[in-house]
Structure formats: structure tokens, C-alpha cells
Amino acid sequence: MSNGGRLLAIxxxxxxxxxxxxxxxxxxxxxxxxxxxxxxxxxAGTPEAAVRSLGEQIRANAYQRAYDSLANKGEFxxxxxxxxLTSGWPDxxxxxxxxxxxxxxxxxxxxxxxxxxxxxxxxxxxPSPSSRDLHLVNNGGRWQVQxxxxxxxxxxxxxxxxxxxxxxxxxxxxxxxxxxxxxEGPHVRIxxxxxxxxxxxxxxxxxxxxxxxxxxxxxxxxTLLSKDQKPIDTEGSFDNISHQLLPKQVTPFLIRFPNVTLxxxxxxxxxxxxxxxxxxxxxxxxxxxxxxxxxxDASVTGQLTNxxxxxxxxxxxxxxxxxxxxxxxxxxxxYVDHALLPGVPVAFNIHIPExxxxxxxxxxxxxxxxxxxxxx
Amino acid sequence: xxxxxxxxxFGLALGITSASAQSGDLNLPRSIQAGAAFSVQAGGSGKGxxxxxxxxQFIKQDVQLGGAIEVAAGALYNAGHYSVxxxxxxxxxxxxxxxTPVQKPSDLTFIAKPSRLPVALHNAITGSAYVFDSYGNxxxxxxxxxxxxxxQGSAPETRNVETRNGAAWxxxxxxxxxxxxxxxxxxxDVSSIRIVGEVPGDPCNIKMSxxxxxxxxxxxxxxxxxxxxxxxxxxxIVTFTATYGAExxxxxVPLKKGIASVEIPAHRxxxxxxxxxxxxxxxxxxxx
Numbered sequence: 283m284s285n286g287g288r289l290l291a292i293x294x295x296x297x298x299x300x301x302x303x304x305x306x307x308x309x310x311x312x313x314x315x316x317x318x319x320x321x322x323x324x325x326a327g328t329p330e331a332a333v334r335s336l337g338e339q340i341r342a343n344a345y346q347r348a349y350d351s352l353a354n355k356g357e358f359x360x361x362x363x364x365x366x367l368t369s370g371w372p373d374x375x376x377x378x379x380x381x382x383x384x385x386x387x388x389x390x391x392x393x394x395x396x397x398x399x400x401x402x403x404x405x406x407x408x409p410s411p412s413s414r415d416l417h418l419v420n421n422g423g424r425w426q427v428q429x430x431x432x433x434x435x436x437x438x439x440x441x442x443x444x445x446x447x448x449x450x451x452x453x454x455x456x457x458x459x460x461x462x463x464x465x466e467g468p469h470v471r472i473x474x475x476x477x478x479x480x481x482x483x484x485x486x487x488x489x490x491x492x493x494x495x496x497x498x499x500x501x502x503x504x505t506l507l508s509k510d511q512k513p514i515d516t517e518g519s520f521d522n523i524s525h526q527l528l529p530k531q532v533t534p535f536l537i538r539f540p541n542v543t544l545x546x547x548x549x550x551x552x553x554x555x556x557x558x559x560x561x562x563x564x565x566x567x568x569x570x571x572x573x574x575x576x577x578x579d580a581s582v583t584g585q586l587t588n589x590x591x592x593x594x595x596x597x598x599x600x601x602x603x604x605x606x607x608x609x610x611x612x613x614x615x616x617y618v619d620h621a622l623l624p625g626v627p628v629a630f631n632i633h634i635p636e637x638x639x640x641x642x643x644x645x646x647x648x649x650x651x652x653x654x655x656x657x658x
Numbered sequence: 659x660x661x662x663x664x665x666x667x668f669g670l671a672l673g674i675t676s677a678s679a680q681s682g683d684l685n686l687p688r689s690i691q692a693g694a695a696f697s698v699q700a701g702g703s704g705k706g707x708x709x710x711x712x713x714x715q716f717i718k719q720d721v722q723l724g725g726a727i728e729v730a731a732g733a734l735y736n737a738g739h740y741s742v743x744x745x746x747x748x749x750x751x752x753x754x755x756x757x758t759p760v761q762k763p764s765d766l767t768f769i770a771k772p773s774r775l776p777v778a779l780h781n782a783i784t785g786s787a788y789v790f791d792s793y794g795n796x797x798x799x800x801x802x803x804x805x806x807x808x809x810q811g812s813a814p815e816t817r818n819v820e821t822r823n824g825a826a827w828x829x830x831x832x833x834x835x836x837x838x839x840x841x842x843x844x845x846x847d848v849s850s851i852r853i854v855g856e857v858p859g860d861p862c863n864i865k866m867s868x869x870x871x872x873x874x875x876x877x878x879x880x881x882x883x884x885x886x887x888x889x890x891x892x893x894x895i896v897t898f899t900a901t902y903g904a905e906x907x908x909x910x911v912p913l914k915k916g917i918a919s920v921e922i923p924a925h926r927x928x929x930x931x932x933x934x935x936x937x938x939x940x941x942x943x944x945x946x
Contacts, residue, residue: 313700358930446912447893461767461788463852466774473936491935495774495857526910529894530861530935563893570923572906589909589920647908 304408326351329386329418330393332425336416337383337399340367341468353419353426362433370434371621372654373595378403378410378619403619407521410619432514433547435626442591442624446563447498468498470556473532476610477550480635483540484547487610489602490535490554492527497561500527502535502554509548515539522615524600524650534602536613539578565590567597567649569626580639585627586618586649594651601632606643622651684742684753691760692793695731700724700744700751712740712757737795759795766790766803768843770852776835776859777886780827783807783854787843788825796824801845808840809833809856821845832856858888864896864939866918866932870946873898874921877931879932879939881916889916893932899943902928 312584326332339348345367349360358366369375381404388396395418403410417428431633454464484506492498501523506514522536565588572584582601588594597618605611614632621629634642685699686930698708702723710717710729714736721727723746734740737759744751767788785805789797803826808814812833820827832854833839839854862885868875877898882890896918900907902925911918918932924944930941 446914449893459767461769461850463773464769465774466855491861493935495894498891528910529891531895531910532935565922566909566911568920568922569908572908573904584906647912 286535326424326426329390329397329425330387332418333385333397333416335398336427337380337385337401337565337601340401340633341380341383343379344358351426352429353421354431356426358429358431358433362431363429365434366429366432369474369620371593371595371623373621374405374407374410374619380404380435381409383494385409388415394418395420395425405617405619406633407598407617408526410617412619435623437623437626442469444564444591446566448560448562448564451558465558467558468494468496468500468527468556470494470498470500470527470554472502472552472554474610475550477544478611479544482537484542484544485539486535486537486550487613488535488552489532489610490523490527491532492529492556493654495529497529497559498527498556499525499534499559500554500556501525501554502537504537504553505551506539506542507537507549507551508545508546511548514546517541521598522600522613524598524648526559526650528561528563531648532646533650534600534610534613534646536610565592565594565622565651567594567622567646569599569649573648574643574645577634577636577639578636580636580642582614582632582634582645582647583630584647585629587621587627588622588624591624592653593624595654596598597628597630598650598652599630600648600650601634601637602646602648603634603642604644604646605641608644611641612638665719671908674682682749682751684744684751686742686753686755689756689758690734692737692757692791692795693732693735693760694731695729695864696755697726698742698744698753698772699726702746702749702751704746704791706744706746709745710734710740710755711743712736715740718939731820735793735795737793738764741922759797760793761797761799763797763801763848764792764844765794765844766845766848766850768841768850769854770841770854773853774855774857775832777832777856777884777888778859779781779832782832783830783839783841783873784827785843785852786825786827787845787850789821789845789848797821798824801826804842804844805830805853806840806842806844807844808836809835810839811835834886858890859884859886861890861894861896861934861937861939864932864934864937865941866898866930866942868930868942868944870924871921873924873930875924875930875944876919876921877930877932878919879913879917882913882918882934890934892916896932896934898922898930898932900925900928900930902926 349363375400382398382402386398397416400413411474418425471491471493473489473491478485486504502519505516517537519535519537524533568587568589575581600615603612616630616632618630620628671919687696690696700723706721706723708719708721737757740755742753769786771784787803801821803819805817805828806814807830816916819828836856836858841852841854843850861882866879868877894913895910898909900922907922909920911920928944930942
């Protein structure tokens with residue numbers, strides 16, 4: 283080894299040792315959380331401090347420590363507490379981490395208090411907020427949380443016969459003659475399209491219909507053209523669409539064009555894409571008790587119930603909002619972070635922008651589901 | 659002897675170089691059918707080399723000058739215009755020959771589109787046929803191609819079309835009844851078959867009924883059919899919507915055995931509607 287190489291090796295070894303020492307002596311929050319937990323705030327002198335301490339423990343995945351701090355831990359096991367937060371079935375919450383939380387006092391006396399814990403979970407499809415209203419009791423000057431456990435629903439052992447249609451696809455072989463017949467791609471059609479100017483840019487809203495008799499994987503791309511027919515921008519619907527459409531099924535779509543104003547646009551070129559896929563008509567999801575809630579906090583709420591026997595691990599709810607003339611004024615969505623078990627309702631809540639809430643007269647909701655172990 | 663395309667460049671270069679030294683005309687037929695044997699008459703004496711260079715084939719053969727040079731049957735089979743050279747150390751003779759397709763059709767490439775379409779559409783099925791000989795040459799001489807579309811339970815629909823530049827095409831109507839139609843193109847004793855799936859159109863007159871099922875309502879459609887009376891395919895989504903006050907319940911249900919059935923919560927005074935795609939069905943007001 284040359285002198286230069288020896289010097290480089292020594293320098294790298296020295297830098298590594300120095301970084302290990304720095305990381306050990308002054309760890310960042312995440313590292314501290316994953317290590318011994320000594321750095322947790324353990325103050326429980328006030329209700330807010332007790333809830334904050336609990337939030338930090340949950341954020342650090344220190345579920346045993348969090349469970350031990352609860353006042354009502356005799357009512358449920360640590361495993362049930364863990365499942366309450368992270369789900370018993372594989373779903374978005376299973377792979378989520380608590381990225382942040384806020385503590386909001388609601389009520390307090392000398393012996394009891396109510397505090398809201400607002401949690402922001404980071405999931406693979408984006409943030410997923412949730413909140414719990416916690417009751418706290420003062421035990422000899424130490425505030426303890428009474429955790430409002432939501433026990434995992436138990437689906438009774440049963441056999442659910444499912445005989446919905448399934449489509450499988452056999453495409454032509456690469457060895458076939460050039461004129462050989464192939465299966466026809468699905469025919470889809472944009473049945474509505476409407477541009478909306480928002481503060482963040484232009485948004486294209488619309489609906490896409492699978493008018494064929496076979497399932498389709500779909501997406502929509504749009505190109506904005508200026509008044510002299512020059513392209514301004516091309517964007518796709520990404521996940522603001524239900525990608526799998528069964529025959530005669532309709533999905534809304536939303537395409538965002540940041541930093542583009544409607545006045546710049548002369549025309550729009552829409553390009554629906556469809557591809558034949560293997561799919562199943564199962565599971566069937568019922569949307570119950572849908573309700574349009576007016577501003578403030580305008581939203582559409584309801585419950586999803588899986589009518590089939592197959593567990594839907596991830597559900598994506600898309601809401602299409604119409605004005606009195608039946609024109610689409612907004613498309614909103616929400617990923618439900620809990621698995622849909624057979625017959626067990628799970629709530630959803632799709633936010634509607636405040637300024638558009640006044641215009642909304644009716645809405646339509648569709649659900650796309652994904653099951654681990656195979657696309658459905 | 660046949661050699662690969664890379665030798666073509668070499669052959670051409672050799673021919674052109676030799677041609678510049680001395681030239682003469684070869685005696686050979688103006689045209690032959692693909693795969694036919696033929697002979698080339700070259701003057702001179704001694705040994706030489708025959709080069710035949712065309713659009714998709716190159717032949718190099720050692721020959722004896724001063725007599726007939728035989729090119730064996732099956733040696734030259736790709737249709738097109740070929741240049742022919744016979745070279746020796748002292749001379750180069752050249753000529754050209756056209757290779758035409760064999761006039762007997764041997765293969766038919768048939769493109770039928772779409773392979774699936776709704777019933778009762780005018781001129782919606784397109785068939786294009788390309789006629790080839792046994793060597794895969796497109797036969798450009800006009801020939802009669804017969805297109806026949808046979809729907810289940812009805813008489814075949816036939817069109818006879820003459821090829822132009824080796825291709826013939828036609829348009830056909832889809833039948834009123836769903837099913838698999840057989841689309842055949844035939845020229846001489848060669849035929850090619852394609853299957854065209856004729857599927858039901860949009861649902862027509864969706865009708866549902868409701869009956870109590872415990873604390874729920876069971877909604878069942880009548881067999882869903884299109885406007886030609888064909889049963890709509892299983893798996894087609896039917897949407898049931900029950901509106902009660904400011905709330906709503908929606909279920910997308912796939913057709914099973916021609917009908918859609920679902921149970922939804924019962925709400926007195928609920929208005930229940932049914933739809934599939936952009937087609938609306940009847941409405942029911944639940945009074946119980």
C-alpha cells in the first residue's frame with residue numbers, strides 16, 4: 283500500500299471513530315428514542331405533560347413503557363394496547379410511524395382532566411391523522427392517562443362462500459405471427475372533465491367510465507396547451523383515481539397543475555390509458571351512512587363495510603362532489619389506515635375545501651381496495 | 659451457395675470494382691418466379707464467380723465461364739429486383755433479373771379488429787388480409803379474397819374483395835345477438851380464422867325490487883339486459899344508492915348470474931336508486 287493510501291485509511295478510520303463518539307454522546311431524537319429511552323420526558327406533573335410523555339413513547343415505539351404508564355392498564359393487555367395503535371391486521375398503520383403529535387387540553391380539575399392527543403402518522407401513502415380524547419386521573423400528584431382502548435374486532439370463525447367472477451388474461455405469444463390476434467384492450471371513456479382554478483394552480487377534475495365488459499387498469503394524463511397550441515405542462519392523475527375499474531364502473535380523477543392559471547390555457551388534451559388486467563369482482567365494499575357535513579370542517583363521512591370474506595388491507599376512498607347542475611366541483615380522497623375485516627364497519631372522512639363546500643350539492647363515493655399477497 | 663448480408667457489401671464493392679475494368683452483358687431471363695431454377699449464359703473462358711445481389715438475398719457461386727451457369731431451384735426465392743455479375747480475372751459481365759412471387763397463395767395474414775365489441779354496431783368490424791406465397795412474398799397480383807362473418811344462430815355474411823398491392827380489407831356489422839363470431843378470410847384454398855367476441859351493449863331498463871330482510875332491505879335487480887335483449891355480462895358493476903335525509907348508503911355490486919343483489923340498512927322513507935355506468939334504473943321509496 284502506498285503512503286497516500288495508508289494515510290487515507292487512517293483518516294477514514296479516525297473519522298469513523300469520531301462520528302461514533304459524537305453520535306453516542308449527543309444522539310438525535312430519533313436515535314435516542316430507539317435506544318434506551320432514558321431521554322423520554324417522564325414528567326407527569328401536569329395532564330399535558332403526562333400526555334406528551336405518552337406521545338413521545340408511542341413515537342419511539344416504546345409501547346411497553348407507554349403501557350406501563352397508563353392508569354387503566356388492568357383493563358387490557360399490552361398487546362391489545364399495541365394493536366389498538368398499530369392494527370392487528372396488516373394495513374397502512376402497521377407500517378406507519380408517529381411523526382408528530384399535539385396535545386390539546388379540554389378540561390381539567392384537581393383530580394381529573396381531559397386532553398386531546400392529535401397524532402400524525404406517516405404511512406407509505408402520506409400522512410394519516412388521528413386523535414384520541416384521553417381522560418387523566420391524578421394519582422398522588424402524578425397524572426396518569428386512562429387509555430380509551432378500542433379492542434380489535436374479532437371476526438367469528440366462519441366459512442364465507444365467495445363466487446364472484448374473476449378475469450384472467452392470456453395474451454398472445456411473442457412467437458406468434460405479426461398478424462396473430464390478441465385480446466382487445468379495455469375501452470374506457472372520459473364522461474366528464476372540468477377545470478378548476480385553485481390558489482396552488484389549475485386542477486382538472488373529471489370522471490372515467492369503463493364501458494367494456496372486462497376489468498381495466500386505468501389512468502389519465504392531461505396536457506395543457508396554450509392559446510397558440512404550444513404545450514404548457516403534462517401531468518397525470520397519480521393516485522387521485524381508482525386505478526382498477528370493473529365493467530361499467532366509474533372513477534373520478536383529479537390532475538394538479540401547480541403554478542398554472544386557467545387564463546394561460548387555450549385547450550386541454552386528455553389521454554385516458556387503459557390496460558387489460560387480471561382482476562376479481564371481490565371484495566364488495568358497502569359504503570354506509572354517508573353524510574355531507576357542511577362547513578366549517580366540511581367533509582363527507584361514512585363507514586366502509588366489507589361484504590366479502592377476503593380482508594381488504596388498504597382501502598382508498600374517493601369522493602366526487604357535484605354542484606346543483608351535476609357538474610364536478612371537487613374530487614377528494616382518503617386512505618383508510620385500518621384493514622377492512624368482513625362485516626366490520628370502518629369510518630372514513632374526506633375533507634372538502636372550505637371555499638368549495640358551499641357549492642357542493644351531492645356526492646358520489648367509490649372505494650378501491652388492495653389486499654396484500656396479490657393485487658385485486 | 660448462399661452467404662449472409664455482410665458479404666453483400668463486399669460483393670457489391672467487388673462487382674463495381676471489376677466492372678470498371680471491363681464490362682459485358684449477361685444472357686439471363688428478365689424475370690422468374692420465386693424459387694424457380696434458371697440459367698445464366700456468360701461469355702469467356704476459365705473460372706469465374708457469379709454474384710446475385712438483391713433486396714433480401716445475396717448469392718455467390720464459383721462458375722465455369724463460356725457456358726450455362728445453373729442456379730438451382732429454391733436458391734433465389736425473395737421477390738424483388740436483383741443485379742447479377744459474373745466476374746473473372748479479366749472481365750466482368752452484368753445483368754439483372756426480377757424475382758416475382760409465386761402466383762399460388764400459400765399463406766394469409768389476417769388482421770381482424772376489434773377482437774371484442776358491443777352488439778349491433780354498423781361497419782364496426784374490420785378485416786384486412788395480406789396474401790403471401792410459400793416463400794413469404796406478398797402476392798401483388800389482384801386476387802379475390804372472401805371474408806365471411808358467421809354469428810351464432812344466423813346466416814353468414816360474406817364479402818368478396820379483390821386485393822390491391824397484395825392486401826384486401828372489408829368492414830362488417832356486429833350481430834344483434836351476443837356470442838363469439840367466426841371471421842374467416844379465404845383466398846384459394848388458404849384460409850385464416852379469427853374469433854370476434856360480440857358482447858352486450860349498455861344495460862337497458864334496469865329494474866330492481868326491494869323486500870325486508872330483518873333490519874335490512876334486500877335489493878335485487880331483474881336480469882339485467884341490453885336493449886337487444888342480451889344478458890349483461892357477469893361482473894358488470896351495478897350501483898345501489900339509498901338516500902335517507904342527509905345520509906346515503908352506496909354499494910357497487912357486480913352482476914352474478916345476470917342479477918345484482920345486496921342487503922343494505924333499512925331506513926324508513928329512504929329513496930333507493932339503481933344505476934350501471936351512465937344508465938339509470940328505477941327508484942323505490944322504502945316506506946316500511
